[in-house]
Amino acid sequence: MKGKQSFLTRITNPKYIMVYATIGIFLVIYALGAFLYADKGFLTVRTFVNLFIDNAYFGISAVGMTMVLITGGIDLSVGAVASLTGMFIAYGTTVLHLHPLTCIAAALVMGVGLGLLMGWVIHYLNVPPFITTLTGMFLARGVCSLISRESIDIRHPMIDALAGWKIYLMKFADGKWTRIRPIAFVNFNVILFLVMILIGAFILQRTRFGRNIYAVGGNEQSASLMGLPVGRTKILVYGFNGLCSVLAGISYALYVKSGWNLSLQGGELEVITCAVIGGTLLTGGVGYMAGTLFGVLLKSIIPALITFNGNLLSWWGKIATGLLLLLFICIQRVITASAGRR
Amino acid sequence: MSEKNILEMKGITIQFPGVKALDGVDFSLRAGEVHSLLGENGAGKSTLIKCINGVNRKDSGVILLDGREINPSGPYEAMQLGISTVFQEVNLCPNLSVAENIFVGRQPMKHGQIDWREINRRAGELMSRFHLDIDVTRPLSYYSTAIQQMTAIARAVDVQAKILILDEPTSSLDENEVQLLFSVMRELKESGMGIIFITHFLDQIYAVSDRMTILRNGHLVGTYGINELGKFELVTKMVGKDMDVIFSLKRADVSPDAPIMLKAEHIGDSSRIEDISLTLKKGELVGFAGLLGSGRTETAEMLFGATRAVHGEISVDGENVSIKTPFDAIKAEIAFCPEDRKRDGIIGDLSIRENIMLAVQSRKGFMRPMTHQEQTDLANKYIAILGIATPDCEKKAGELSGGNQQKVILARWMAASPKILILDEPTRGIDIGAKAEIQRLMLEMCGEGVSVIFISSELDEIIRCSNRIVIMRDRAKVAEVDGESCTQQDILRIIAEGAA
Numbered sequence: 001m002k003g004k005q006s007f008l009t010r011i012t013n014p015k016y017i018m019v020y021a022t023i024g025i026f027l028v029i030y031a032l033g034a035f036l037y038a039d040k041g042f043l044t045v046r047t048f049v050n051l052f053i054d055n056a057y058f059g060i061s062a063v064g065m066t067m068v069l070i071t072g073g074i075d076l077s078v079g080a081v082a083s084l085t086g087m088f089i090a091y092g093t094t095v096l097h098l099h100p101l102t103c104i105a106a107a108l109v110m111g112v113g114l115g116l117l118m119g120w121v122i123h124y125l126n127v128p129p130f131i132t133t134l135t136g137m138f139l140a141r142g143v144c145s146l147i148s149r150e151s152i153d154i155r156h157p158m159i160d161a162l163a164g165w166k167i168y169l170m171k172f173a174d175g176k177w178t179r180i181r182p183i184a185f186v187n188f189n190v191i192l193f194l195v196m197i198l199i200g201a202f203i204l205q206r207t208r209f210g211r212n213i214y215a216v217g218g219n220e221q222s223a224s225l226m227g228l229p230v231g232r233t234k235i236l237v238y239g240f241n242g243l244c245s246v247l248a249g250i251s252y253a254l255y256v257k258s259g260w261n262l263s264l265q266g267g268e269l270e271v272i273t274c275a276v277i278g279g280t281l282l283t284g285g286v287g288y289m290a291g292t293l294f295g296v297l298l299k300s301i302i303p304a305l306i307t308f309n310g311n312l313l314s315w316w317g318k319i320a321t322g323l324l325l326l327l328f329i330c331i332q333r334v335i336t337a338s339a340g341r342r
Numbered sequence: 343m344s345e346k347n348i349l350e351m352k353g354i355t356i357q358f359p360g361v362k363a364l365d366g367v368d369f370s371l372r373a374g375e376v377h378s379l380l381g382e383n384g385a386g387k388s389t390l391i392k393c394i395n396g397v398n399r400k401d402s403g404v405i406l407l408d409g410r411e412i413n414p415s416g417p418y419e420a421m422q423l424g425i426s427t428v429f430q431e432v433n434l435c436p437n438l439s440v441a442e443n444i445f446v447g448r449q450p451m452k453h454g455q456i457d458w459r460e461i462n463r464r465a466g467e468l469m470s471r472f473h474l475d476i477d478v479t480r481p482l483s484y485y486s487t488a489i490q491q492m493t494a495i496a497r498a499v500d501v502q503a504k505i506l507i508l509d510e511p512t513s514s515l516d517e518n519e520v521q522l523l524f525s526v527m528r529e530l531k532e533s534g535m536g537i538i539f540i541t542h543f544l545d546q547i548y549a550v551s552d553r554m555t556i557l558r559n560g561h562l563v564g565t566y567g568i569n570e571l572g573k574f575e576l577v578t579k580m581v582g583k584d585m586d587v588i589f590s591l592k593r594a595d596v597s598p599d600a601p602i603m604l605k606a607e608h609i610g611d612s613s614r615i616e617d618i619s620l621t622l623k624k625g626e627l628v629g630f631a632g633l634l635g636s637g638r639t640e641t642a643e644m645l646f647g648a649t650r651a652v653h654g655e656i657s658v659d660g661e662n663v664s665i666k667t668p669f670d671a672i673k674a675e676i677a678f679c680p681e682d683r684k685r686d687g688i689i690g691d692l693s694i695r696e697n698i699m700l701a702v703q704s705r706k707g708f709m710r711p712m713t714h715q716e717q718t719d720l721a722n723k724y725i726a727i728l729g730i731a732t733p734d735c736e737k738k739a740g741e742l743s744g745g746n747q748q749k750v751i752l753a754r755w756m757a758a759s760p761k762i763l764i765l766d767e768p769t770r771g772i773d774i775g776a777k778a779e780i781q782r783l784m785l786e787m788c789g790e791g792v793s794v795i796f797i798s799s800e801l802d803e804i805i806r807c808s809n810r811i812v813i814m815r816d817r818a819k820v821a822e823v824d825g826e827s828c829t830q831q832d833i834l835r836i837i838a839e840g841a842a
Binding site (some may be wrong): 009013014015035173202205206207208211212214215218219221222223224226227228247285286 | 417418422429433434436437438439442446447449451456477479480481483497547579612
């Protein structure tokens with residue numbers, strides 16, 4: 001009887017191998033940065049926290065995307081939906097003088113509704129997720145341009161307050177609390193990102209819905225033969241991803257304080273990249289929130305390194321990300337191929 | 343065993359396009375018995391099973407469970423009624439842990455969360471009841487097929503099933519694992535469960551069942567107690583007496599000094615196929631026997647270049663050839679008619695004419711297209727030779743019955759006049775008349791000097807047609823026997839025991 005397991009057997013379970021790979025590579029790159037740019041302040045808490053601040057909106061979206069990818073699907077509409085959310089808030093508050101919460105409510109209805117609709121089309125009409133969500137992307141992007149083709153600033157006391165709200169990181173020294181130097185803080189976006197990661201992890205690991213997501217991605221036919229609600233699971237996953245897209249859009253709006261119909265173009269690909277280098281299998285069935293968290297950090301540390309270097313063109317960041325993605329997809333292939341062999 | 347029937351089926355009829363899969367079949371299952379369901383491939387066993395668990399809808403007839411009529415719309419509903427099925431191919435999720443595969447969809451909850459500790463504890467208990475002491479938290483794909491099969495059974499058992507259907511559960515198990523399964527089956531039977539057991543191994547039927555029901559061509563032959571019928575009578579009832587008349591086929595006549603057309607030496611890739619050597623003479627028909635997954639198809643695919651051999655040599659007509667892709671094989675005049683004709687063979691949206699001319703055209707090269715008239719003549723010629731039932735050659739191939747589709751594929755390769763023809767399960771899922779027809783055509787081609795490799799799960803037709811029979815087991819060739827002198831029992835014994 002092996003009811004209780006030693007900690008060691010639990011953490012050496014082969015299913016976590018991709019997550020370990022992500023964390024390992026992140027640590028290697030972080031150590032590299034520390035080695036090269038320690039004198040420029042790479043090792044400070046501020047640099048580390050900024051990785052979160054500058055990429056929180058990708059991270060929030062990556063939570064939903066991870067779930068979609070685990071089912072074996074993909075969602076290309078997230079960037080456009082996030083952008084449309086920004087347009088709702090910007091146009092609503094600045095032009096229509098609505099309360100931001102009204103605009104956010106409208107955006108939630110739009111995002112979740114579109115997600116559920118796409119999930120329905122994917123499952124019941126059997127249209128491939130790539131095509132369905134591509135359509136969703138064009139639809140949302142089109143509505144963005146319909147609302148306005150110019151960038152609209154967001155000026156509203158509530159938005160300003162939310163965007164400006166921050167918790168300074170403190171340290172305890174000489175019997176009193178002082179702000180650490182250089183100043184580092186977390187804002188609303190960072191907290192939202194971390195909360196979403198926790199919620200995502202809870203859903204995936206502790207609810208039946210979450211386990212059904214894995215089952216559907218592992219083998220959809222088997223899942224349905226085992227009597228699992230395949231259709232409901234897929235539809236809800238796309239709905240939840242719609243919710244994440246809207247939250248990402250709010251987060252981005254707080255970050256740039258404007259709405260623009262062409263913002264976050266290609267954002268969906270960045271989000272997918274985060275999930276994939278976080279160890280989520282594009283073929284479905286495997287993925288963890290911890291992996292996605294480190295995937296976001298790994299993707300965002302590269303531009304940070306380039307900024308610290310100061311001489312490299314920012315395009316090197318794209319090249320490095322591309323290589324990283326390639327590396328991870330190759331690792332995944334090797335692992336799935338060896339797992340498939342009995 | 344009680345006399346009470348928990349399941350009763352009366353007059354079950356299921357019609358598939360072009361073939362009556364079941365015709366007025368009666369079947370009953372008692373509580374606490376193991377009831378074997380027997381018949382050749384295509385006799386209707388699987389169809390009957392799928393009718394009980396709701397995968398197929400019956401056209402007429404009644405199913406009574408504990409005296410109440412049921413009409414399950416799918417495996418899920420059947421499961422809720424207390425009918426669990428373990429399919430031949432493991433239908434679980436490879437990415438989930440063993441424990442989770444047993445409990446997914448009905449996980450025990452605690453404080454609104456999944457209680458993983460409870461899941462792993464109970465799964466460990468279930469598996470140790472099967473005498474398997476394994477780490478149930480590892481992903482299913484980490485374990486052998488046997489353990490995966492046991493996991494599927496554990497899942498079926500744990501849902502408090504009244505009826506357990508085991509569809510060829512032993513085909514991928516070794517002897518010890520089979521004994522283990524049997525002891526579990528006996529235990530379940532004692533607890534009052536009714537078990538329907540399908541297998542190809544006659545010995546296993548006698549080892550574990552209480553009664554048996556025999557089907558032939560969708561008809562019920564009869565239900566017998568296990569002691570009422572000896573093995574020989576059983577086989578006769580399964581195959582049917584009239585078969586000999588239908589299959590008055592003669593083996594290909596190969597002279598001892600006929601040239602060797604295909605010679606494969608030690609080909610393999612260590613994962614799909616270990617090490618295969620074989621020769622094929624001109625005009626000879628060699629049968630591949632073995633269980634599903636024993637490597638028959640994989641060998642054929644390797645000979646055809648669909649998968650690449652890592653080691654070994656192949657020579658065709660005395661010349662060494664390097665076959666790395668199907669294109670190389672076609673150049674060497676090898677033709678391959680794959681197992682799944684819907685997926686790999688027939689192109690349903692194209693007409694019969696277009697399907698037949700494909701191989702000829704690709705041999706000629708696309709720079710020299712055939713005229714429409716040439717194509718029509720070619721197609722009509724083979725429609726006549728093969729007796730394809732169609733109004734004309736422009737009918738879409740997808741609209742034909744299974745047997746006729748198979749003939750179209752045969753026509754495609756006959757028209758290309760290959761030296762070597764590999765047929766993978768050409769007679770699967772077609773009715774008995776069409777089967778005989780396909781076998782006749784195969785043998786006629788041998789007579790014209792084509793060398794044929796014939797893969798089939800049905801031993802009787804392998805024995806009937808083959809000059810020599812290659813027996814495969816566990817991805818390797820274990821024996822080669824003479825087609826004329828061997829019996830079905832000989833081959834079954836070699837397959838079961840793994841030695842000549």
